Amino acid sequence: MPALHVFHRLTSVIDEPAIQYVEVRFLGVPPVREVERASGVSEVEVDGPNMRCIVYGSFQPFLEALRGHEVRRLTSTPTSQPDRHRSLNQEKAP
Numbered sequence: 001m002p003a004l005h006v007f008h009r010l011t012s013v014i015d016e017p018a019i020q021y022v023e024v025r026f027l028g029v030p031p032v033r034e035v036e037r038a039s040g041v042s043e044v045e046v047d048g049p050n051m052r053c054i055v056y057g058s059f060q061p062f063l064e065a066l067r068g069h070e071v072r073r074l075t076s077t078p079t080s081q082p083d084r085h086r087s088l089n090q091e092k093a094p
Helices: 001-015 032-037 060-065 084-092
Strands: 019-026 040-047 049-054 070-080
Touching: 032 040, 032 049, 032 060, 040 060
Parallel strands: none
Antiparallel strands: 019 049, 019 070, 040 049
């Protein structure tokens, strides 16, 4: 396989923005409005101190939206589908 072809495929993968399913637990009330307004964030859901959302691309706007709020736990799971978290939540439901 020509090296140029491999390089082209590699740069195509690198250029694709990451999609992350994110779960955050806060001490206190989650900053829902700030997170909803952050660039690249969608499908924000809140359950008490827990917030779930999808972050598309850079995490920076999402992290800036959390400023001033105490985060107790943050998990991020790569996903290829923006609505993957719905199936994860359904699996967790009693």
